[in-house]
Amino acid sequence: MLLRVENLKMRFGGVLALNNVAFQVQAGSITALIGPNGAGKTTVFNCITGFYQAQQGQLHLTPPNRPAVNLIQILGQPFTWTDLFQPRQAIKKWGYKMFGGPHMVCRAGIARTFQNIxxxxxxxxxxxxxxxxxxxxxxxxxxxxxxxxxxxxxxxxxxxxxxxxxxxxxxxxxxxxxxxxxxxxxxxxxxxxxxxxxxPMLLCLDEPAAGLNPMETKALSQIIRSLQKKIQLTILLIEHDMGLVMELSDHIVVLDHGEVIAQGTPAAIQQNPRVVEAYLG
Amino acid sequence: MGAFFIQPLITAALVLVLTAPISGLVLDGYRFDLHWQPPLWLALAAFFIHVGLILIRRLLRPGQKAPPQQNSRQIHPTVLRTATILLPLLGLLLPFFLGKYWLTVAILALIYVLLALGLNIVVGLAGMLDLGFVAFYAVGAYGYALGQEYLGLGFWAALPLGASLAAGLGMILGFPVLRMHGDYLAIVTLGFGEIIRLILNNWVSFTGGPNGMRVDSPTLLGLEFSRRAKEGNVPFHEFLGIDYSSNHRHIFIYLILFLVVLATLSLVTRLKHMPLGRSWEALREDEIACRSLGINHVTVKLSAFALGAMIGGIGGVFFAASQGFVNPTSFTFFESALILAIVVLGGLGSIPGVIIAAIVITVLPELLRDFSDYRVLVFGLAMVCMMIWRPKGLVQNRRPVFQRRSA
Structure with missing residues (x-):
């Protein structure tokens, strides 16, 4: 297991963008995040890569041969009154507040691409x-x-x-x-x-096939496969092209209205009635 | 053939409409006379000028021009090498052939080169629009003046002091504006520049206010460049046994300044090819992408502010030394705008372009002394022409070309 997402909650004003999102990414696997528009896929991505700070929940990067990283902590958390009694922790917190941010997530080993290049x-x-x-x-x-x-x-x-x-x-x-x-x-x-x-250890691709023609999509899927094979890269991707997702991924997480409605292997997801209703149609 | 005359006719009509009220109606007491001839002549002239321009354009460009290739124009390496050796030598020899007046102009030009190189880091490379750059210039200049007044520092001590003061101030300014971009950043920096000037102007007991402060000229290993030295000191000309000339002081300042400019130049050129310089440029292009690649935008932005400010501060120390006197009127917003204009005209991020623009903009007004009434007009016209024909500046910033190299 490389990445553990637990009870992620994110609220923008009155909109609950993510509600108790939880899933795991196995080391060396290709995990896909799918769902209808506005389901919160990119929000999950932004939380993982540190561009948003989740209001609740845990994000842990647990590389096999390196110490685990708490991805929420390195973004800099607000001070609480308990910090008064734990000065060492408070200093650490202050350090992350001053110098933490998305760049620390990248240094921990998570790289990403963007939906709009x-x-x-x-x-x-x-x-x-x-x-x-x-x-x-x-x-x-x-x-x-x-x-x-x-x-x-x-x-x-x-x-x-x-x-x-x-x-x-x-x-x-x-x-x-x-x-x-x-x-x-x-x-x-x-x-x-x-x-x-x-x-990186984990590569997050936000709609890598958007705007590509079928030929280019095919080449892309080969590239992603060979990345997994060649350097044992773990890949997390958001994609709307179901052909690509079903062909590539080992594990699929389906989001709808900020909640995980199903996860499993491609075959299981295709059969899942809730997924068919909400997204696949 | 029709298209050939339509545009010139339109031009002529426009000229007629625009000039007829100005040159055609002549006031005579309480009534005015109509004079048709001058506007008609002007319109005719405009017509023929436009036709001529079209003809010239056709002659010069018979076919479609091939689209310019990126990175295709590389300067030949031997030319570049000779230039890098010859130009500094030429610059070092220059002051010995100049009169006092042109010597001061050359010093001013070099100070502006320094300032433009500093602002080029902030605006051209890091892409942060700074309208208050003159504040760091002022801090450098007053760092020298105040250091001399209250701490008894000489020029050589003031140089690092002014530089570090300005760099520190650059950091202090940098922190609150980290999250700002574009227009907002411009307004905040503008305010900062004015704050510094107003403090210098109004804190009369400390800075002397509008009366300014006197500054000693630099010394060479304790030798003074005045006719008579202070008690216990030997003036430069007596030490060497030559006649006194007031030029010596200026030549000396010019030479140090030239060396400092060379050092700054090599610093900035190196930085452009280093990870730090590349991250500045990346930050200008896309801050979010930078952060996703592990670049800490805080330190990178602050380093750009601090380095730019430091170079500006050094420029200020030299300004104070060459003028022998500082007061707040030298550090108005107009000065900031001028430095920014130099950077934009030279080409954002382009080092040779910025140097050429700095020299042109300081030397040109001196050459145009005879038309001093129209100086700003010519300046504006040059700007407009630049924006039409070279919108990316005199020398466009060229990207480096890389090839695989053996490690």
């Missing part, structure tokens, strides 16, 4: 991928200023890693073009490549 449009494709490796490179400020040998080496390594990913996505010939000038399908792939450059 968010590339750095005025930068080249390769620069996009280099920005994503910021963490691995940023340790050497002074070395960078004087262009030291170690800095050069690391920079070259980052460059080659980026090129490897571009090769994997068949985009190497576009490396030095501005990201905003690429065709839509390529931009989607660049965004996934960029997320992979952060070295």
């Amino acid at each position: 968010r590339l750095f449009k005025e930068m080249t494709v390769l620069e996009n991928l280099l920005v994503a490796q910021h963490r691995q490179l940023n340790g050497r400020f002074i070395g960078g200023l004087f262009n030291s040998k170690t800095f050069c080496n690391e920079e070259n390594m980052a460059l080659n890693r980026a090129m490897d990913w571009l090769d994997f996505f068949d985009l190497a010939h576009e490396a030095n073009r501005l990201a905003g000038q690429l065709p839509y399908g390529h931009q989607r792939r660049v965004e996934i490549a960029r997320a992979l450059c952060t070295n």
Whole structure:
């Protein structure tokens, strides 16, 4: 098990966007999150990746060979009166409040893409991928200023890693073009490549096939499969293309009106009467 | 052929309508006379100018121009290398051939290069519209003046002091505006700039208020550049045994300033190719994507503010040193707007463009002294033309091209 979501509750004003959402993502699996429009899929994503702070519930990332991370805690929680008696915990809380946020979630090992593509449009494709490796490179400020040998080496390594990913996505010939000038399908792939450059354990894809033609969707599904096979990446995806979802996923979670109405294997979900009524039709 | 004349005819008609009331109606006491000839001549001239322009355009561009390729124009490496060696040498030799007047102009131009490089980090790279940049300039200048008045600091101590004061202030300004973007950020920074100026203006007992403060000129290893040194000191010209010239002081300031500009230039160029510089640019493009990639937007934004402010503060120290006097009128909003104009005209994020624009904008008004009445007019016209023909600035920010390299 890699990610454990428990009793997630999220309210926007009077709208209860998420109500006791609970599911688990097994390590090395492909889990799909489906449901009608406005069901709260993207809200779940934003809670997991730290862009929203859930009002209730627990989010735990439990990597097999690393200590577990409490994803709610690293976003910075409000102070309570009990902190007065636990100064050490209070200081920790303050630290997360000052320096926590979605970037900490990424550093913990969760990368994401966006429903509406968010590339750095005025930068080249390769620069996009280099920005994503910021963490691995940023340790050497002074070395960078004087262009030291170690800095050069690391920079070259980052460059080659980026090129490897571009090769994997068949985009190497576009490396030095501005990201905003690429065709839509390529931009989607660049965004996934960029997320992979952060070295994630869990990759969250928000509608990766939106706006792709059937051919591109097929290529995408192959890419996702090979990511799972090749680097044992765990993938969580939101998707409306049922063909893709049923073909790819090991586990499906169905959301409707902010509640999980069913979860299970693709075959079981297809037969589930509540899912058919609410979504599949 | 019809299309050939329609547009010029429209132009002529427009000119007629616009100029007829101005040049055609001449007041004579309480009545006015109609003069038809001047507006007609103007309209005719406009017509022929437009026809001429169309002809020139046709001659120059017989076919469709190929769309410009991104990253296709790379400067040849040998040209670049020669330029990076020759231009600094030229800059170092320049002050020895200039008269006093042009020397001060050159110093001012270099100060503006420094300021523009600083603001370029904040506006051009990190994409945060800062309308109060002059505040950091003022902090640098007053850091020197006040440090000398109350702490007895010289130029060399004031340089790091002014820089760190400005950088600290940049951070302090950065914190509350972290969540702001675009227009809101611009208004807050504008307010900040005015606050600093008003404090300097009104705290008369501390800063001298509108009367300003006197500042000593820098010394070279304790040697002063005045005709007669203070007690116990030796003036520079006596030490070397040469005749006194008031130019020495300016040449000295110019040379230090030039070295500082070179250092800043290499710093900013390096930063652009480092993770920090790339994250600044990424932050300009999309803040949410940045955060999803593990970039802490707080530290990245604050570092941009602090570094930009620091460079501005250094510029301020040099301004105070070269003028020998500071007062709040040097740090009005107009100054901020001018620096911003330099950065925008040069090309947001483009270092060579910003340098060229800074030099042009400080030297051009001096060249146009004879038309000083029309200076702002020419300035405005240049801006309009720029926005039409080069909307992305004089030198467009060029993206680096990467290839696989052996590690």
